[in-house]
Amino acid sequence: MAASWEQRIDEFWATADDAAPETTLRAMRVLVEERGEDDPDALYEWASVHDFLGREAEAVPLYRRALDAGLAAPRRQQAIVQLGSSLRNVGEPGEAVALLSPQEPDAVVGDAAQAFLALALHDAGRPGEALRVALKALAKTLPLYRRAVTAYADELGSR
Template identity: 45%
Template sequence: MDEPDRDELDREELLAAAVRLRGQGDPGQARLRLLELADRYPDDPEVAYQTAWTHDVLGREAEAVPFYERAVRGGGLSAEDRHGALLGLGSTYRVLGRYPEAVDTLRRAVAEFPDDGALRTFLAMALYNTGRHEEAMRLTLTLLAATSEDPGVRRYRRAIEEYARDLDATV
């Protein structure tokens, strides 16, 4: 089995240190380190994802977008990180008012992770922002009926699901 080369070990150590800084409440310093890593490893999806995430934490959404886009292009991320990158990119597009791109990204994410309620929730918000209120409400009600532990929602689950299919139904 091949041992990782020194450059790969450096990358892993530097990336872990930057992520640790963000987790310890110093996203500004993490950002600086991640930008250096992104310059050094421009095709590394994990570095791009962590760089995007850190920009988002700092409220620098516009600067996060190219890193998210780089992260989700092609493969290379774990399923968990790919999920986070797609959610982050879709949500960031939405925050920036780039609603059609948010819908497209979040639809793709839901197709890849169909059981994820967070993705469906963010998709519903983006659909609302594009004026697709009926589709947004349908998605929201379907998710509510499927996931709520509220006794009242549980009791009326079938009715909620039926109305979700036809929001204009009176019976």
């Protein structure tokens, strides 16, 4: 039985090599071309490979196209986090903050949006807010001291 497109995407990512960018792009291009030009999943994967190869400036409009085309879960959550990260990396931390701020943790990305939001806030010159966001995400994982770390993080917001 032939592997499905999703299985082949998974296989691609299991062996993707950022040391061979042109080969990596060609391999993903073959998979992407199996789908329509405006297929949100294909657009997301094409954006992701550009991001993976450090070509964030090329990835940003592709992520936006995928989201505008109706990208659905679970890729939607990943695309938002990855777009936020890419925006930060291309010098647009304010846009990253606006995109990532309303994101809630979920089963797909967990608190990843909060981690990248903290980085974007730092880059936007808001280190106190960045620390608060990071500590609040961390506090959820602490079996002891959760309440104390959360309270200290909340205090950072009032200073």
